[in-house]
Amino acid sequence: MITKPRGTADIILGDVFKWRHIEGIFRQLCQEYNYHEVRTPIFEYTELFERGVGDTTDIVEKEMYTFLDRGGRSITLRPEGTASVVRAYLDNKLSSGLQPVKLWYYGPMFRYDRPQAGRFRQFHQLGAEVIGSEDPATDAELIAMLMSFYARLGLSNLRLDINSVGCPICRAELKIKLQDFFRPHMDRLCHHCQGRIDRNPLRILDCKVEACKTIGKDAPTTLDCLCRDCEDHFIKVKDHLNQINIPYNINGRMVRGLDYYTKTAFEIAAPEIGAQSAIGGGGRYDGLVESIGGNSTPGVGYALGVERILLAMENQKIAIPEEPALDVFIASADEQGSSMAFSLLETIRNKGISGDKDYLGRSLKSQMKHAGKTGCSLVVILGGQELSRGVAAVKDMRDGRQIELSVDKISEEIIKILGK
RNA sequence: GUGGGUGUAGCUCAGCUGGUUAGAGUACCAGAUUGUGGCUCUGGGGGUCGUGGGUUCAAGUCCCAUCAUCCACCCCA
Known part of the structure; x- marks a missing residue:
């Protein structure tokens, strides 16, 4: 018997209809918020993700499906959607069309991870991006869109965390502050965090090990070091969310694992679906376009995981419409x-x-x-x-x-x- | 990559301290006076007990390895 590769799934019969239900609601939402669909290749040159996602991230360091094609080029099955969308934006010169460019996508993503509840090697993301505007209202619009998507699906009891991770300038300052803060406690940190002190001290903030949590309780957070510009941006994002009554939780310790985030970062969790509770997340990436070869262009976006949304819906016993019966x-x-x-x-x-x-x-x-x-x-x-x-x-x-x-x-x- | 749990019919699972041709429920197919669904009853097909070694007179049952799966760490959707 030949079986499916580890961490993949066949979606069959009645399940397909559930997927279509979710996709359909998302499509409708995108139309109402005026986002346009893009379909990019499932594989790209490896360099795109190395430069886009960041070569010190876990995704690039150990989770990519990378191989040489017959022409000797290094190819990678996309581990996420944003880098590809930005590449398509540049490749197709969308910067010379109507601005800002509002796009959405849907499709399989691939990460070589150990499977567990809510985590797969091939999984599916729906995502939306706004490229070409630094207006905090675009950050808030995306968050609003995301929350209204969950609401339309009937999901409740979700937690929205928002944070500002600053820009390269504030981050350099924070990095030094964190190193100064943690160095004296070096020997009590977990071995993982000991290595993080030099490379990426921000990650210590959301380490799950008890000792690290205790030590880090009074550590400076991203919010303590924001420059004037970032601070101002964050205030305005919050104002916009308040304006349309979206409740949020400010979490200065939330550090997302993709290097390209600047300023706003957000994440939505459905705590009851297991350890992998994030059902959507995203943020601003003002440096990404430039880092993959374009002119300096701001952007912001999110991605959400279809498998996890289905888990959350099952968990909350939300009825999903069934396929119409035969006439x-x-x-x-x-x-x-x-x-x-x-x-x-x-x-x-x-x-x-x-x-x-x-x-x-x-x-x-x-x-x-x-x-x-x-x-x-x-x-x-x-x-x-x-x-x-x-x-x-x-x-x-x-x-x-x-x-x-x-x-x-x-x-x-x-x-x-x-x-x- | 690390740790723990589990692998017996399509599915959910029994199978006691190792002992004859491996069971149930459900699903599927057929039948219950030769042309009518849902309920009930009867029957049938379907399993090299994940795979490979080992211990034993004898292994689904014990041991080892391997693979798969689930959960957790890590990370993220």
């Missing part, structure tokens, strides 16, 4: 009836009615049984007795009543009964 099943008792059923199906299907028949030569009884299981509204029975009189029996499976209709007019009559 009509055509049962028959002999060759002639079966053959008529085949052509009658073509007629009704082309009038917008869904229909099916037996293809296994089953008895009428088992065809009825099968029809019952499809949940169809009507069964048309084409039997020898009826056909010899030019009629067909039509049974309404919802109330069990059965009538006879003339074969010539049957498709029109079915439409009437179904009210379509």
